[in-house]
Amino acid sequence: MESVKYLLDESRIPKAWYNVASDLPQPASPPLHPGTLQPIGPDDLAPIFPMSLILQEVSQEREIEIPTPVRDVYRQWRPTPLFRARRWEKLLDTPARIYYKYEGVSPAGSHKPNTAVPQAFYNKEAGTKRLATETGAGQWGSSLAMACAFFGIECKVFMVRVSYDQKPYRRALMETFGASVTASPSTETEAGRSILAEHPDSRGSLGIAISEAVEVAARDADTKYSLGSVLNHVLLHQTVIGLETLEQMKMAGDYPEILVGCTGGGSNFAGIAFPFIGRNLRGQASTRVVAVEPSACPSLTRGRFAYDFGDTARLTPLVKMHTLGSSFIPPGIHAGGLRYHGMAPLVSHLLDIGAIEATNVQQLEAFAAGVNFARAEGIVPAPEANHAVAGALAEALKCKQEGVSRSILFNLCGHGHFDMQAYIDYNAGKLQNYEYPDEEIAMALAGLPPVGAA
Numbered sequence: 001m002e003s004v005k006y007l008l009d010e011s012r013i014p015k016a017w018y019n020v021a022s023d024l025p026q027p028a029s030p031p032l033h034p035g036t037l038q039p040i041g042p043d044d045l046a047p048i049f050p051m052s053l054i055l056q057e058v059s060q061e062r063e064i065e066i067p068t069p070v071r072d073v074y075r076q077w078r079p080t081p082l083f084r085a086r087r088w089e090k091l092l093d094t095p096a097r098i099y100y101k102y103e104g105v106s107p108a109g110s111h112k113p114n115t116a117v118p119q120a121f122y123n124k125e126a127g128t129k130r131l132a133t134e135t136g137a138g139q140w141g142s143s144l145a146m147a148c149a150f151f152g153i154e155c156k157v158f159m160v161r162v163s164y165d166q167k168p169y170r171r172a173l174m175e176t177f178g179a180s181v182t183a184s185p186s187t188e189t190e191a192g193r194s195i196l197a198e199h200p201d202s203r204g205s206l207g208i209a210i211s212e213a214v215e216v217a218a219r220d221a222d223t224k225y226s227l228g229s230v231l232n233h234v235l236l237h238q239t240v241i242g243l244e245t246l247e248q249m250k251m252a253g254d255y256p257e258i259l260v261g262c263t264g265g266g267s268n269f270a271g272i273a274f275p276f277i278g279r280n281l282r283g284q285a286s287t288r289v290v291a292v293e294p295s296a297c298p299s300l301t302r303g304r305f306a307y308d309f310g311d312t313a314r315l316t317p318l319v320k321m322h323t324l325g326s327s328f329i330p331p332g333i334h335a336g337g338l339r340y341h342g343m344a345p346l347v348s349h350l351l352d353i354g355a356i357e358a359t360n361v362q363q364l365e366a367f368a369a370g371v372n373f374a375r376a377e378g379i380v381p382a383p384e385a386n387h388a389v390a391g392a393l394a395e396a397l398k399c400k401q402e403g404v405s406r407s408i409l410f411n412l413c414g415h416g417h418f419d420m421q422a423y424i425d426y427n428a429g430k431l432q433n434y435e436y437p438d439e440e441i442a443m444a445l446a447g448l449p450p451v452g453a454a
Contacts, residue, residue, distance in 0.1 A: 012079050012244075012247075013066075013071055013074050013075065013078050013079055013240070013244075014066065014240050014243040014244065015065065015066055015071070016063035016064055016065050016066055017063070017064050017066060017236045017237055017239050017240060017243075018062065018063060018236075018239040018242070018243055018274060018275050018278060019059055019060070019061055019062055019063070019064060019232075019236055019239075020235075020239075020270075020274040020277060020278055020281075020346060020350075021059070021060055021232065021346065022060055022061060022062035022278075023062070023278045023281040023282055024281070024349070024353075025281065025353065026353065028320070028345050028346055028349040029307075029319075029320035029345070029349070031317040031318065031319045031345075032307060032317060032318040032319075032451065033317060033318075034309070034314060034315075034316070034317060034318055034449075037318070037451050040317050042054045042055070042058070044317070045057070045317075047217070047218055048214060048217045048218060048224055048225040049224060049225065050122050050123050050125070050126035050128065050224060051126070052122040052125065052126065053119065053122050053123075053233050056232070056233040056236055057231060057232045057233045058232075059232075059236075064236060066118070066240070067118070067121060069121055070117050070118045070121050073113075073117045073147075073150060074114075074117065074240070076107065077105050077106045077107060077113075078240065078244070079244045079248075080101060080102055080103055080105050080106070080241070080244065081101075081102050081105065082099055082100070082101050082102075082244075082245055082248040082249070082252070083099065083100050083102060083377070084097070084098070084099055084252065085098040085099065085100055085373075085376070085377055087376040087377055088372075088373055088376040088377050089396070090376075091372070091375070091376040092393070092396050092397065092400065093400060094396040094397065094399050094400040095399055095400065095403065095404065095405040096395065096396040096399035096400070096405060096406050096407075096408050097254060097405060097406070097407045097408065098392060098396055098408045098409075098410075099249070099252070099254070099256065099407070099408065099409045099410075100392070100409070100410050100411070100412045101241060101244075101245050101248075101272055101409070101410075101411050101412065102379065102412045103241065103268070103411065103412065103413050103414055104379065104382070104412065104413075104414045104415035106143075107146055108139060108142040108143040108146055108173070109139070109142070109382075109414050109415050109417060109418065110139040110142075110143065110268075110382065110413055110414030110415075111238060111241060111267070111268045111271055111411070111413045111414065112139045112140045112142070112143035112144075112228055112267075112414075113143040113146065113147060114237050114238050114240050114241065114271065115143075115228065115233075115234045115237035115238055115267065116140070116143035116144040116146065116147035116226075116228070117147045117150070118237050119131070119144070119147065119226050119234075119237075120144065120147035120148050120150065120151045120153055120226075121147075121151055123151075123153060123224055123226070124151040124152065124153055126224075128153060128222065128223070128224045129153065129154060129222035129223065130153060130154035130155070130156060130220070130222060130223040130224075131144060131148055131153055131154070131155055131156070131223070131224055131225070131226045132156045132157075132158075132213040132214075132216040132217045132223055132224075132225055132226070133155070133156070133157055133158070133213050133225065133226045133227065133228065134157070134158045134159070134160070134184065134206055134209030134210045134212070134213045134227075135157055135158070135159050135160070135163070135170075135174075135209070135228070136159075136160050136163050136206050136209075136264075136340070137163055137167065137170065137382070137383070137384065137419070138159065138163055138167045138170025138171065138173070138174065138418065139170070139228075139382070139384075139414055140228030140229070141157040141159060141170065141174045141179065141181065142170055142173045142174050142177070143228070144157070144179075144226055144228065145157065145173070145174040145175075145177035145178060145179035146177045148177070148178070148179065149177045149178050154178075154180075155174075155177070155178065155179040155180070156179070156180050156182075156213070156216060156223075157174055157179050157180065157181045157182070158182050158183075158184040158186065158192075158209040158212040158213050159171060159174075159181055159182065159183055159184060159209065160184055160203075160204040160205060160206060160208075160209050161183045161184060161185065161202065161203050161204035162203040162204060163204075164181075164183040164184075164204075165183075166421060166422075167418060167419065167421075169418045170418050173418070182212075183204070184204045184208055184209040184212050185199075185202050185204055185208050185209075185212070186212060188212070188216075189211070189212040189215045189216060190215060190313075191208065191211035191212050191215050191311075191312070191313040191315070192208070192211075192212050194313070195208055195312070202329070203329065205312065205328070205329050205341065206265075206340045206341070207309075207310070207311050207312035207326050207327075207328070207340070207341050208311070208312045208313075210227070210310060210311035210312075210316065211311040211312050211313035211314075211315055213225055213226075214311060214313075214315045214316060215313070215315060218315070228265070228267065229264065229265025229266055229267040229340070229344065230265040230266060230267070230310065230319075230321075230340070230342065230343075230344045230345075231344070232344075232345070232346060234267055234344075235266060235267055235270035235271070235274065235344055235346055235347075238267050238268065238270055238271025238274075239270070239271055239274050239275055240271070241268070241271035241272050241411065242271055242272045242273060242274055242275035242276060243275050245272060245275070245276075245409070246275055246276070246279075249409070254407050255285065255287075255407060256276065256287050256407050256408065256409035257287060257288065257406045257407045257408070258287070258288045258290065258395050258406055258407070258408045258409070259272065259273055259276055259287050259288070259289045259290070259408075259409045259410070260290045260292060260388050260391040260392045260395065260408065260409070260410040260411075261273050261289075261290075261291060261292065261388055261391075261410060261411050261413075262291075262292050262293070262384050262385060262386075262387035262388040262391070262411075262413065263291040263292065263293045263300060263343065263347065263358070263387075264293070264294075264297070264340050264384060265340045265342075265343065265344055266343055266344030266346070266347040267344070268384075268411055268413035269291055269347060269411070270344060270346065270347060271411065272409070272410075272411035273289050273291075273356070274346075276289065277289055277350065277355055277356070280355065281355065288357070289355070289356040289357065290356070290357045290358070290359060290391055290395070291347065291351070291356055291357065291358045291359070292358075292359055292360065292361060292387045292388055292390065292391035293358065293359075293360045293361075293387065294360060294361070294362075294363065294366070294387060295360045295361060295362045295363070295433070295434065295435055295436070296362075296363065296434040296435070296436055297324070297340070297341075297436070298324070298360045298436065299321075299322045299323060299324050299340070299341065299342055299343045300322050300343050300347075300348070300351055300358035300360075301358050301359065301360045302324070302360075302436070302441060303322040303323050303324045303341075303342070303343070303441075303445075304322070304323060304445055304448070305320065305321070305322050305323075305348060305351075305352055306320065306321075306323060306448055307319065307320050307448070307449060307451045308321060308323040308325065308326055308341075308342060308448055308449065309326040309449070310326070310342065311326060312326050312327060314326065318449060318451065319342075319345045320345055320348065320349075321342045321343050321344065321345045321348040322342065322343040322347075322348040322351065323341055323342040323343070323445075323448070324341045324342070324436075324441055324444055324445065325341060325441070325443075325444030325445045325446075325447055325448060326341055326342075326444075326447070327341075327443075327444050327447050328341040328441070328444040341444070359391065361387055361390045361391070362433040362434075362435075363431055363432070363433055363434065364426075364431060364432070364433050365390050365433075366383070366386040366387050366389070366390045367383070367386055367422070367423070367426040367431065368390075369386055369389040369390035369393045370383075370385070370386035370389050370390075370416070371423075371426070372389075372393065373389045373393075379412065379415060380415060380416040380417065380420075380423070381412055381414070381415065381416055382413065382414040382415060382416045382419055383416065383419050383422050384413060384414065385411075385412050385413045385414055385416075388410045388411060388412065388413070389410070389412070391410065392408050392410040395408050396408060
């Protein structure tokens, strides 16, 4: 394991986030009001977001300055290291040069604080007293709970029931930071009660948990909603990852020919990939970019590119994205946070215009890759990150088969220290692959709003 990293000083942390919207050859489709089906304006989002984040959501500026208080918090773990995986290269007997950016060094053990911190900061500036959110694997809930503690804001987390049961230590971490954590669907909201009335044993979904968090924010003037993925401003904040990596690759004297990232809602993928995609779009490079998702929740590879709601109760605006339908309930596999029914609109748009590729891997393939990586590099990846590891492994073996040396970069978005039950189940042979049935995807897609049916 060979590290390519900066000295930990403020001058090495990017001073501005990168906005890929500024370089798109054609703009992404705008969000629509669920009632009028017309493009929404800033005032439509004001009940749940502070205006500073709304303006970032619709911005076309290439660079948006990172506030000093946010960079001051970033300094606790940023810049994160870039490693050359020489031991893994040797184990695989591949001529490929494999690099990985490691986001597991953050206090929450993942990339999620990169956006949790600015969201808490901007809400504090706007006078918000409490933030309501959802979390799947718990990485986002942990990160927002920490950020709220830093800026003196209350935090309410609706945690998807299957993860609430699978990951008690993530829940304990959130509560240690001072957050209130509730299993979703819950009896605390109309959206939760409605789901439980129809499905008393519901495992939950991110779509349901989003509905509960948005409902709480909408009914309380002192509460705003915070999202850990999907939306433009969230992806914007994560680009600190790729911006650092660009500079670190220069230090390594190399440049990625292939970039791989795992995708669920799109935040960590966008974080590592968008700055490199921007260089592609400006004609400065030609990196091949591959998004890897779970076969059990395949929004990019089997979903439809259409307008859909971001939540199950249909409280959110309509966004055009690759979707499996807002009523989609993913299986209880150990894919971590990669279980959302839709993909970030910007990531979806990039796939639609051919700027990126997408593939999916099965659960057992992902864990096999993660174990293989851990035994060479000494880092146990989070279940989400295993999908990126599997994608990088496939590309490295392709280099071996072809006898070609290529530079491969992937984002190791978090460690698996809170997810060891998944590894216990994998090592015991208890995990199984799951291919989501075509007929169930078709049923969920049949419920798309009319504007998204074309």
